[in-house]
Amino acid sequence: MASRQFATFEVADQLFGVEVHTVQEVLSYNEYTPVPLAPPAVGGLFNLRGQVIAAVDLRVQLGLVRKALQGPVMNVILRGDGEPVSLVVDKIGEVVDLDEATFEPPPDTLSGPTRELVVGTFKLDGRLMLALDVNQAVDTHRATT
Amino acid sequence: MEDLGEIVGEFLMESHENLDQIDRDLVDLEQEPNSRDLISRIFRAIHTIKGTSGFLAFTRLETLAHAGESLLSKLRDGVMPVTPSTITTLLATIDGVRSILASIEENSNEGDVDIESIIAQVHAQMNAGAEPAAAAPAAEPAEAAEAAPEAEAEAPEPIAETPVRPAPEPVENQRKPVGEILVESGAAQPADVSSALQQQIEGDERKLGTILLDEGKAQPAAVNEALQQQAPKRSIADSAIRVDVDLLDTLMNMVGELVLARNQLVRGVMEIGDATLVRSAQRLGMITSELQEGIMKTRMQPIEHIWSKLPRVVRDLSNSLGKKVELVMEGKETELDRSLLEAVKDPLTHLVRNAVDHGIEDPERRAAAGKGPEGTLTLRAYHEGGHVAVEVADDGAGLNVERIAQKAVENGLLRAEQIPNMDKRDIMAMVFQPGFSTAAKVTNVSGRGVGMDVVKTNIENIGGAVSVDSTPGEGTVWRLTIPLTLAIIQALTVDCGDQRYVVPQVAVLELVFIDGQSTKIEYASGAPVYRLRGKLLPLVRLDKALGFEVAGDQGVYIMVLQADGRRFGLVVDRVLNTEEVVVKALNSRLKDIGLYAGATILGDGKVGLILDVSSLARRSHLAADAERKGMDSSSRAAGAAGTGERLLVTAVGERRVAIPLDTVTRLEEFPRDRIEHAGSREVVQYRGQILPLVRLSHLLGAYGEEPEGDTVSVVVYSEGGRSVALVVDRIVDIAENSTTARRDAEEDGLVGTAVIQQRVTELLDVRRAILAADPNFYTDLENDEMLVEA
Numbered sequence: 011m012a013s014r015q016f017a018t019f020e021v022a023d024q025l026f027g028v029e030v031h032t033v034q035e036v037l038s039y040n041e042y043t044p045v046p047l048a049p050p051a052v053g054g055l056f057n058l059r060g061q062v063i064a065a066v067d068l069r070v071q072l073g074l075v076r077k078a079l080q081g082p083v084m085n086v087i088l089r090g091d092g093e094p095v096s097l098v099v100d101k102i103g104e105v106v107d108l109d110e111a112t113f114e115p116p117p118d119t120l121s122g123p124t125r126e127l128v129v130g131t132f133k134l135d136g137r138l139m140l141a142l143d144v145n146q147a148v149d150t151h152r153a154t155t
Numbered sequence: 156m157e158d159l160g161e162i163v164g165e166f167l168m169e170s171h172e173n174l175d176q177i178d179r180d181l182v183d184l185e186q187e188p189n190s191r192d193l194i195s196r197i198f199r200a201i202h203t204i205k206g207t208s209g210f211l212a213f214t215r216l217e218t219l220a221h222a223g224e225s226l227l228s229k230l231r232d233g234v235m236p237v238t239p240s241t242i243t244t245l246l247a248t249i250d251g252v253r254s255i256l257a258s259i260e261e262n263s264n265e266g267d268v269d270i271e272s273i274i275a276q277v278h279a280q281m282n283a284g285a286e287p288a289a290a291a292p293a294a295e296p297a298e299a300a301e302a303a304p305e306a307e308a309e310a311p312e313p314i315a316e317t318p319v320r321p322a323p324e325p326v327e328n329q330r331k332p333v334g335e336i337l338v339e340s341g342a343a344q345p346a347d348v349s350s351a352l353q354q355q356i357e358g359d360e361r362k363l364g365t366i367l368l369d370e371g372k373a374q375p376a377a378v379n380e381a382l383q384q385q386a387p388k389r390s391i392a393d394s395a396i397r398v399d400v401d402l403l404d405t406l407m408n409m410v411g412e413l414v415l416a417r418n419q420l421v422r423g424v425m426e427i428g429d430a431t432l433v434r435s436a437q438r439l440g441m442i443t444s445e446l447q448e449g450i451m452k453t454r455m456q457p458i459e460h461i462w463s464k465l466p467r468v469v470r471d472l473s474n475s476l477g478k479k480v481e482l483v484m485e486g487k488e489t490e491l492d493r494s495l496l497e498a499v500k501d502p503l504t505h506l507v508r509n510a511v512d513h514g515i516e517d518p519e520r521r522a523a524a525g526k527g528p529e530g531t532l533t534l535r536a537y538h539e540g541g542h543v544a545v546e547v548a549d550d551g552a553g554l555n556v557e558r559i560a561q562k563a564v565e566n567g568l569l570r571a572e573q574i575p576n577m578d579k580r581d582i583m584a585m586v587f588q589p590g591f592s593t594a595a596k597v598t599n600v601s602g603r604g605v606g607m608d609v610v611k612t613n614i615e616n617i618g619g620a621v622s623v624d625s626t627p628g629e630g631t632v633w634r635l636t637i638p639l640t641l642a643i644i645q646a647l648t649v650d651c652g653d654q655r656y657v658v659p660q661v662a663v664l665e666l667v668f669i670d671g672q673s674t675k676i677e678y679a680s681g682a683p684v685y686r687l688r689g690k691l692l693p694l695v696r697l698d699k700a701l702g703f704e705v706a707g708d709q710g711v712y713i714m715v716l717q718a719d720g721r722r723f724g725l726v727v728d729r730v731l732n733t734e735e736v737v738v739k740a741l742n743s744r745l746k747d748i749g750l751y752a753g754a755t756i757l758g759d760g761k762v763g764l765i766l767d768v769s770s771l772a773r774r775s776h777l778a779a780d781a782e783r784k785g786m787d788s789s790s791r792a793a794g795a796a797g798t799g800e801r802l803l804v805t806a807v808g809e810r811r812v813a814i815p816l817d818t819v820t821r822l823e824e825f826p827r828d829r830i831e832h833a834g835s836r837e838v839v840q841y842r843g844q845i846l847p848l849v850r851l852s853h854l855l856g857a858y859g860e861e862p863e864g865d866t867v868s869v870v871v872y873s874e875g876g877r878s879v880a881l882v883v884d885r886i887v888d889i890a891e892n893s894t895t896a897r898r899d900a901e902e903d904g905l906v907g908t909a910v911i912q913q914r915v916t917e918l919l920d921v922r923r924a925i926l927a928a929d930p931n932f933y934t935d936l937e938n939d940e941m942l943v944e945a
Contacts, residue, residue: 043762044654046701047748055742055754055762060412062754062762064742093742150744 012110016132018103018139019086021068025103025139027132032144034089036102038082039065049150053079053098063087065096066148073123088144095148106139108132116140166207167260168397170252173200175463177249181242182466188237197245198227204252216255219270222277223248229281239474244280246467247273333363333381342377343367400493403454410443410450411737417443418734418758425829425840433840440843455490458536458545461500462487465507469532472511479518479529480511489536491543495637498617499545502610506547506633507532509607514549514631524628526550539636542619542661548632554625556582563588581721583623587611615769618644618659618752620718636661646736646755648763649714650729651697652706655763657736657755662768664715664722665889666730666822671709674888676726685713685724688889694724695771700750718769725771732823734758738765750774803870804916805883807851811916812883813909818921820873822886824866836928839869839880846871849928850882851919855905872925879928881919 016027017036042054042065053067053076065085070076077083077098085096112133116125127146132139177200184193205220223245229235251273258266334352337343351366359366364381367373417440424436466482473480491499515521515530522528535546556579563569563585574582589608614621618638625631638644638661645660667685669676676683676694683694694713699705706728713724736755745751752767802813803822825839830848832838837848848869869880906920925932 041761043754043764045745045748045751045764046654046703047750048745052744055764057756057760057762060415060756062739062742062756064744066744093740095742095744151747 013107014110015105015107016139016141017086017105019084019097019099020101020103021072021099022074025134025137026068026099026142027103027106027108027139028086028088028142028144028147030105032088034087034094036084036086038084040080040082042079042083044079050076051150053077056085056096058087058094061094063094063096065098066150067098068147069098071123071127071147071150088148090148091145097147106134108134108139113141163211163259163263166211167256170204170207170256173204174249174253174256176200178246178467179463181245181249182470184237185239185242185470191231194227194231194237198224198231201227213255213259213265215265215268215270216252216259219248219251219255219273222274223252226277226281235281241280243474244276246471248277333378336381337367337373337377340377340381342381343373347372398453403450406450407454410447413443414447414735415737415756419760421840422758437840437843437845444843451492454492454494456493456496457488457490458496458543459484459487461496461503462534465504465534468504468507469511472508473515476512477517478511478515480515481529481531483531483533484535485533486536487534489538489543491637495617498613499619499635499637502613502621502635503545503547505607505610506635507534510547510549510551510631510633514551516552520552524552543637545635545637546632547635548630550630553627553629553631554583554586554623555627556625559583559585580622580624583625586623587621618661620661644736644738645733646765647714647733648731648757649697649712649727650731651701651727652703655731655757655761656697656727657757657763657765658714658716658725659752659765659768660733662716662718664717666886667713667715667724667888668886669708669711669713669726676708676711676713683708683726687715687724692722692724694726695774696726697766697771698726698728700771700774716768716772718772721772723772725768730824732825733821736763736765802911802916802918803889804887804911805851805868805870806885806887807855807883810855811887811911811914812851812855812905812919813911813916814870814881814919814921816889818872819870820878821871823869823871823880825869825880827865827867830867841871841878841880844878846878846880847928848880848882849924851924852882852884854924854927855917872921877929877932879925879932881924881928 015030017030017033018025018027020026037058039056039058042056044054045052045064051066051070053065053070055062055064057063063085065079065083067076077100079098084099084102086099086102087094087096114131114133116128116131120128124140127142128140129143130141132141177197180193180197180200184190184197187193201220201224205217205224208214208216208220226235226241226245226248230237230241235241251268251270254268255265255270258264258268334343334348338345338348347367347370348363351363351370351372354366355361355363361369364373364378368375368378417436421436421440424432462484469480469482510532515532516524516526518528521530531550533546533548535544535548537544560569560574560577560582563582564571564574566588568585568588569577586607587610589606611621614635614637620636622634622636623631624634646657647660647663649656649658667674667687669685674685676685678684679691683696684691685694686692692713692715696705712727712730714727714730715722715724736757738753739755741751741753749770750767751764753765755763755765757763803816803819804811804813806812823841825841830837830839833845833847837850838845839848840846867882868885869882870886871878871880905917907918909916909918
């Protein structure tokens with residue numbers, strides 16, 4: 011069975027993961043420029059080595075209350091489709107090698123906004139990791155009400 | 156074929172340039188059918204294409220070029236006269252060549268372009284032309300014979316003809332010893348030259364020419380001439396190279412980054428305040444500015460590049476419409492960034508087609524209107540305050556304002572009762588609205604899917620503006636205002652709430668400080684307005700537009716902005732400074748909001764949003780009708796005003812001091828701690844320059860309390876690359892000085908006093924104030940000018 015590498019991170023105590031090749035870099039940043047009238051999931055803009063990056067608040071995407079962008083906040087910067095985009099998360103986890111055998115579709119009991127973002131569940135030792143659909147996760151035009 | 160890739164690429168590029176030139180020359184030739192020069196030039200260009208295509212085994216291309224060449228040789232030898240129909244045939248041939256080239260570029264083969272019918276057309280033309288040719292008076296055998304050597308090149312074996320360029324001159328001709336040249340021209344005797352050479356060998360370090368001159372053996376003029384002859388001529392191939400545009404774009408981006416890094420560095424260094432570091436930072440700043448300018452220059456191209464296709468467009472179109480149009484081009488050397496040129500090309504072509512189709516009348520109607528049968532279409536390009544203006548002017552019938560108004564009402568763009576109060580130009584601007592057309596019938600020209608609204612959108616997308624003005628019976632002028640470059644813009648940074656925003660300076664007309672007493676915001680049934688020189692200016696509150704809580708009306712600034720031909724005031728908390736910012740594309744997620752034109756990295760490294768002024772204007776128009784009415788009257792007022800001198804009124808101590816607005820380059824706010832001392836003078840660093848400050852309060856002896864706050868307001872005056880700043884306590888207003896109550900003041904530094912806005916205001920002697928700040932301001936300027944003239 012093939013194995014896949016996932017970069018993991020936590021949001022609201024839940025472990026999520028995205029495939030490593032979709033990640034450009036991970037960094038902590040503490041100055042964000044808010045964008046008035048932007049979709050609620052857009053936390054702000056920041057300057058990554060001269061490039062303007064939009065930070066998407068994963069909490070909002072998951073239907074939770076938005077995170078106050080004060081002090082250092084962890085960003086998972088995804089390569090995105092032509093333009094990098096950042097996911098704001100609570101805590102960065104490690105990179106894990108996961109066997110396809112540990113993969114299962116999302117449980118039927120999972121519902122709400124999270125269900126749309128998650129493509130499957132990986133059973134890790136002692137906890138579950140939800141694999142995110144990268145495109146859905148950064149799509150700020152999803153109905154987030 | 157693989158090995159030939161590069162050669163073919165070069166051939167394509169060269170041929171495209173040649174074809175554009177041929178197009179232009181053919182259209183010119185139609186105007187002056189007897190120009191041997193033009194015919195020879197066209198002939199040579201086609202001949203080059205033919206030769207190279209033969210060499211590269213593009214046989215169809217070669218055959219076609221050969222046919223065109225044969226027809227041209229008949230014209231050149233005077234066997235056939237130049238007629239509009241021969242020109243049409245030749246243009247068709249050129250189009251054929253172009254299609255084959257396009258096919259080679261795309262598929263690396265010649266494709267199945269129908270050259271046979273073009274060749275048949277050429278032959279028909281040659282046969283038809285043969286008979287009248289005998290009687291053609293235009294043919295002058297003597298001149299034809301002069302041009303004859305070219306005809307030999309018409310050999311049927313084109314493969315042998317590749318060396319079409321002149322062989323380079325032998326190297327020894329390029330650099331002969333001066334002595335030899337002098338002797339050959341008889342300007343010096345061989346014996347004198349050899350004795351001078353002998354002296355050199357013996358240790359005389361003077362130059363040969365100098366020795367001869369000193370000893371009176373040669374005339375200065377002759378030596379000069381010899382030296383000039385000796386200097387190697389720089390061929391075009393040495394002085395210009397082709398550079399990949401992508402490389403330039405990359406360089407441009409990197410310079411953009413460098414500008415940002417410099418801004419950050421300068422800010423940091425200022426805080427540290429180390430003198431050596433400050434100097435280094437200033438130097439870095441200067442070098443960066445020059446580098447930026449240099450790189451921008453490499454991307455500049457004369458507007459001629461896009462104009463060159465227009466004579467052909469005008470010719471074809473006017474012929475098909477049965478109109479006579481003369482195309483005049485002024486300022487074709489005006490340069491623009493190449494990416495902008497590309498963006499302007501289609502809108503401009505559309506305006507030209509439109510002017511020929513709808514603007515200029517047919518000869519009968521022109522005659523009826525008492526005009527000459529031939530219409531004139533003028534393309535004009537010139538620089539204007541950091542922008543390039545491009546005008547398309549025709550001398551046709553002009554726009555029908557009533558019709559436009561009527562149509563606008565029919566389309567629901569305007570209400571009938573609005574019309575009488577509207578300015579003529581505002582009504583005309585309706586033609587830029589989507590779906591607007593007054594054309595009675597849709598011709599193949601206007602039905603091409605590019606409307607005036609697309610012209611407007613395209614030009615606005617690159618940060619430009621488009622406007623129209625027209626006089627019935629006399630013509631119409633379409634005017635495009637285009638920024639010089641896209642990547643870096645002048646912008647004002649403003650504060651709103653606790654955030655900083657960026658407003659492109661193009662849109663800013665003036666700034667007004669609202670203190671709540673002498674200047675204040677008023678409300679017309681809830682809609683905020685400001686009395687700007689007696690007329691109501693509708694206001695848009697930035698905080699409200701951005702969805703923030705609305706702050707107070709005192710201690711705020713109004714930026715008077717112009718967008719979409721309308722004026723409005725944007726209320727912001729604070730105006731900080733102007734700077735050059737590098738425009739970054741906005742994340743696609745945020746484009747839909749429509750309020751932002753882009754983003755940029757500010758001097759402190761944070762991201763700033765660039766406001767889209769026209770969308771702010773549109774939003775505010777939707778918001779309230781009351782604003783719209785105010786808008787119309789204010790823009791009308793702007794048109795009617797301008798009779799008197801416009802003055803910037805400032806407060807200095809207890810006094811009001813007015814400065815003529817046309818001497819004001821910019822208004823700035825400097826933090827107090829940025830003011831440094833150089834000798835006894837106060838200076839401030841400003842855009843990589845050292846800007847001398849003069850406090851008007853000291854100059855005029857107006858001692859009052861120093862105003863509080865950590866910034867000072869200054870009025871910057873620039874001329875010839877030099878600037879000085881006049882420090883005032885605050886900027887009060889801008890006023891029109893039409894009053895006559897003016898008397899000459901005896902006081903130093905003033906030219907007089909006047910009553911402005913019911914208050915006695917002193918008029919500043921600007922020249923004196925500037926000299927107080929920088930005594931050498933004018934002298935150096937004059938010296939510079941003299942140098943330029945010499």
